[in-house]
Amino acid sequence: MAKTIIEKIWEQHIVFEEQGKPDLLYIDLHLLHEVTSPQAFEGLRLNGRKVRRPDLCFATMDHNVPTRNRETITDPISRKQIETLQENCDEFGVPLAGINHPDQGIVHVIGPELGLTQPGKTIVCGDSHTSTHGAFGALAFGIGTSEVEHVLSTQTLWQSKPKTMEIRIDGDLGFGVSSKDVILAIISKFGVDMGTGHIIEYTGEAIRQLTMEERMTICNMSIEAGARAGLISPDKTTVEYLRGRRHVPEGEAFEQEAERWLSLASDEGAKYDASLSIHALEISPFVTWGTNPSMGSGIAEHVPYAKSYEKQADRDALQQALDYMELEEGVPLSSIEIQHVFIGSCTNARLGDLRAASTIVEGKKVHPSVTAIVVPGSETVKRAAEAEGLDKIFLEAGFEWRETGCSMCLAMNEDAVPAGERCASTSNRNFEGRQGAGSMTHLVSPVMAAAAAIEGHLTDVRTFMKEAVPTA
Amino acid sequence: MKPINKTTSVLTPLDRKNVDTDQIISKEFLKRIERTGFGKYLFHHWRFNKDGTPKEDFVLNDPRYTESEILVAQENFGCGSSREHAPWAIQDYGFNVVIAPSYADIFYNNCVKNGILPIQLAHQEVDELIHKGQQNPYRLDINLEEQTVVGEDGSQYSFTIDPYWKEMLLKGWDEIALTFQYESQIAAYEEKQFV
Numbered sequence A: 001m002a003k004t005i006i007e008k009i010w011e012q013h014i015v016f017e018e019q020g021k022p023d024l025l026y027i028d029l030h031l032l033h034e035v036t037s038p039q040a041f042e043g044l045r046l047n048g049r050k051v052r053r054p055d056l057c058f059a060t061m062d063h064n065v066p067t068r069n070r071e072t073i074t075d076p077i078s079r080k081q082i083e084t085l086q087e088n089c090d091e092f093g094v095p096l097a098g099i100n101h102p103d104q105g106i107v108h109v110i111g112p113e114l115g116l117t118q119p120g121k122t123i124v125c126g127d128s129h130t131s132t133h134g135a136f137g138a139l140a141f142g143i144g145t146s147e148v149e150h151v152l153s154t155q156t157l158w159q160s161k162p163k164t165m166e167i168r169i170d171g172d173l174g175f176g177v178s179s180k181d182v183i184l185a186i187i188s189k190f191g192v193d194m195g196t197g198h199i200i201e202y203t204g205e206a207i208r209q210l211t212m213e214e215r216m217t218i219c220n221m222s223i224e225a226g227a228r229a230g231l232i233s234p235d236k237t238t239v240e241y242l243r244g245r246r247h248v249p250e251g252e253a254f255e256q257e258a259e260r261w262l263s264l265a266s267d268e269g270a271k272y273d274a275s276l277s278i279h280a281l282e283i284s285p286f287v288t289w290g291t292n293p294s295m296g297s298g299i300a301e302h303v304p305y306a307k308s309y310e311k312q313a314d315r316d317a318l319q320q321a322l323d324y325m326e327l328e329e330g331v332p333l334s335s336i337e338i339q340h341v342f343i344g345s346c347t348n349a350r351l352g353d354l355r356a357a358s359t360i361v362e363g364k365k366v367h368p369s370v371t372a373i374v375v376p377g378s379e380t381v382k383r384a385a386e387a388e389g390l391d392k393i394f395l396e397a398g399f400e401w402r403e404t405g406c407s408m409c410l411a412m413n414e415d416a417v418p419a420g421e422r423c424a425s426t427s428n429r430n431f432e433g434r435q436g437a438g439s440m441t442h443l444v445s446p447v448m449a450a451a452a453a454i455e456g457h458l459t460d461v462r463t464f465m466k467e468a469v470p471t472a
Numbered sequence B: 001m002k003p004i005n006k007t008t009s010v011l012t013p014l015d016r017k018n019v020d021t022d023q024i025i026s027k028e029f030l031k032r033i034e035r036t037g038f039g040k041y042l043f044h045h046w047r048f049n050k051d052g053t054p055k056e057d058f059v060l061n062d063p064r065y066t067e068s069e070i071l072v073a074q075e076n077f078g079c080g081s082s083r084e085h086a087p088w089a090i091q092d093y094g095f096n097v098v099i100a101p102s103y104a105d106i107f108y109n110n111c112v113k114n115g116i117l118p119i120q121l122a123h124q125e126v127d128e129l130i131h132k133g134q135q136n137p138y139r140l141d142i143n144l145e146e147q148t149v150v151g152e153d154g155s156q157y158s159f160t161i162d163p164y165w166k167e168m169l170l171k172g173w174d175e176i177a178l179t180f181q182y183e184s185q186i187a188a189y190e191e192k193q194f195v
């Protein structure tokens, strides 16, 4: 019978199953960070339990770390949390890329980079954006701290089999359209809870043409569509990305693994519990105007009118969002002035993202009323970008070039947008106060963020790109 | 984990959909390394003005609901971040039961693992409860064993819940201790995978 990749991975990981119970699933890779792990380690200690498979764990510090001066963490509670992870990893023998380690970075950036993330694996982390790793055809999902403790002590999880959903993206992406625009358009079209109880597989021509980094951007935001996880069947692009990475096998063993990976792809004719589709032509450079990721539109549009919604509840939600965002109905999106630009986060801070953004800012200057920062997703990304001179391009344009970490994506460290100010951000959440109490977030792609930095307001990056490309 | 079966209290009507875990517990309170003490930070930015005074129009600041153990909200409750600090804050504040038309998956799991009962009712039923609760303090009797919600005016609702989660909540199981009973299966799986 034709099977989806979701069913194949699920079946391969069942340790125990019984009618009327969730399945006991084996976990191949457990990623950890400083915010959602301390209480789990404490639980182990209280009960005299061990980490069953430290060799299948990998930890890093990302949420709290300062991006300016690594040596002094001024907030004593942040420092305590970072030290606690260090102590816990030492005590329980968990491998750690600590704050000054050359592999340190955002947990969802370093997993793939190190080759820890591989097709067919079950991957969990106490972090909802674990869905990022699905880009490799892994079953990767976020868990809470109790589940972190459960995986640490048993290397398994009780999971009810979720439903499957296909989202097909047909056609070729248009000029100036990024994978960020694709996922924002999908969430805007189908809503923030369209994926609840489901694992999404993204399929279609448009997906096949994307690089691994671009695929990660899409899978990353599956959680913003309410899905448990999002993934993409592995193909040649996946295999080539992984070849030569530190934690994958070498030589003949790699070729054998690659073959196994490719065989995991969903079979022709496999059935999903739900199927949705969108045509690439429907997607243009996107921005959000509201307080959840579905509240967005193409840059040429305007803030919606309440009368365009049928239900009173939707009109109320619109009003609540606009009150918070200090916006009126009907305002053209390209007229919204911004004071901050953040290029960073596990959604869009990989080398390809920084390269793309740099082509927009090269030779230009950040608008005088804008503070713009680039926070590379990992130390590895940072080194690679510097080797290409991207840091110079950003610095000359007036961006700040920072150390790695989650930074302004959630503003747990000192990188926050002040109350009442707006940020064009390449991150994944525009919730109230996400980037700092009272701050207002507009989610965009890296090139759209770069263009906004130059103009001082949200703007259509395609006009920049036409300028940049000399006409024949 | 404390077992939970019956709860009787007035409900707190939070008439919002897509309430995300960033609102339930804001990031500035995630730095603590303990599991306890998050209740005072629940819905911080909705509950308090910048100067720390309570916002009068926010439902948690309405004295009629001070003793409430049941939070009722609209669909997709608990979306966003996986932070378990959200259910910890809800529980520490004093809520044992949440009622909504739908939940984000991770949040739902996190509730169950902490002995909070997340009840799913139909949209219309939730609207009804919120409406009644907004007008006057409205008391509910919750019974997990029976899977029922009974209002003080006699209105009856029933809900479904996965039998495994139900048993876990009723018995207050330590899930890890339970899983240790499957040690031989786990070892056999590892044997097969890692040779």
Ligand code: SF4
Residues within 6 Å of the ligand: A062, A063, A106, A107, A108, A127, A129, A345, A346, A347, A405, A406, A409, A410, A427, A428
């Ligand atoms: S970059 Fe943002 S979304 Fe990603 S792991 Fe860090 S805080 Fe979470």
